[in-house]
Amino acid sequence: MRLEHSYLVFLAAVSTLASPLCCQNVSSAETRTKLNGSAVGFDSFRERFERVYEAHSEEYNLRHLHFQNATKRHAYLNAFSTAPQSAKYGINQFSDLSQKEFRDLYLRASADRAPLFPGLKRTETERLPARFDWRDKAVVAPVQNQQACGSCWAFSVVGAMQSVHAIDGSQLAQLSVQQVLDCSFQNEGCNGGSPLRALNWLKQTKVKLVSQSEYPYKAKTGICHFFSQSHGGVALKNFTTHYFSGQEEAMKGQLVEHGPLAAIVDAVSWQDYLGGIIQHHCSSQRSNHAVLVVGYDTTGDIPYWIVQNSWGTTWGNEGYVYIKIGGNICGIADSVAAVFL
Incomplete structure (x- = not known):
């Protein structure tokens, strides 16, 4: 760089x-x-x-x-x-x-190929609400700012885990992104990483994520701080990762059923994004950034995904970006993970 x-x-x-x-x-x-x-x-x-x-x-x-x-x-x-x-x-x-x-500082996520989603029957997708937003249920933590560190891959994984933890009945609490950044040895900290590799690490090691207050974010890679098995925290039991291109209706079903989804996108044009619904200027199969899909809205003329980013609240729609549903815009359906705790 x-x-x-x-x-x-x-x-x-x-x-x-x-x-x-x-x-x-x-x-x-x-x-x-x-x-x-x-x-x-x-x-x-x-x-x-x-x-x-x-x-x-x-x-x-x-x-x-x-x-x-x-x-x-x-x-x-x-x-x-x-x-x-x-x-x-x-x-x-x-x-x-x-x-x-911009790419070198902020777009440091890498994607592993995800298997094609096996599909849902049409009758199942027809029962989905026209609009669904996990923020309405107070289970989505506030927008964070990764700063000049390529840690989006960790933010998306931790965002999904803390939301699902709250959906399961616990109080919404921000979990430590820094813990994932420092300890997920298959990734490269601020130099980039893969949500899938981070999820594999969490599943295999059964590491419990502690609260952000216990292990605060520093926007730089540090030495991994280990906690005893008796220490409280949130552990990942399992996860799924699928390719939903051509099946974004099924992706909506996954969001409603399982909670916010960690996704990989092409965000090169997001350097200049101010707001509104993205329909152009980004591709699929060129993933470079990880985000959290928290909802969707199909009630207007242009149906769209509601996506939480990690560039602070001064960016986009108060830290969120809207992406048109259908056509795999920005590769939003290329690699989508749901977590299970």
Whole structure:
């Protein structure tokens, strides 16, 4: 990765910011309008996202160039999004990164081939509700921020486990992503990993995930901290991973029956995502990012998946992304895991 060390350290420091001080009395809609208007400038971006590199330094000029390239990219992406609910692309916290830097920092998940889902009878899928969202049942933890660490694979697995634990009757509690990051030896910590390998590790070792407060997230790979078998925690009993392309109705059934699902997607275009329903600009079979599918909505003109990301609440729809159901958009159906505790 050819990214200056100073900027990487800087990113790690600022990527957690929800920036409450710089946004007082300004709604997110107003902020987006301001940032995406014709008068927007690089200095406005720096103020909004609290970038502190020295004005007109080499670093400043490099980031300004990436920012200019991003605004050109947004015009191209938005040209395809003409329907009222379509995704919109514009300036966000990633607009001063090159596309390569963005991929190297945030898109570090790898996918293992998943077997084709055996299928459901049509009568079974017909009984599914038109809209279902596990957040309505208070079993989905708040959006987290992985920061400048390629740990999305751990966030998706832990997100699924803590939700299913709550669905089973326990109080919703955030489990330790850092424990998975440090201890899942088949993966590479902040340098990337596979949800499937993390799930295999959890199943084989019977490791109990402790609470986030006991083993807090540090956005860097550390030394594994071991706990005794008598220590409390949440253990994985089993999991399934399937390929649902062409069978997204069945995927909806899995979500309703088993809880939020860990999925692998192509998120290259998400660098510029602001909100709305993604229908273009991402492919299947090119997985690079792990997320948590928490619901779906088929009541409107465009049916969509409700997907929790791990880039903080200032990104997308308050940390969520909506992806059109059908056509395996962004590879949302390529590799989907359900967990059992």
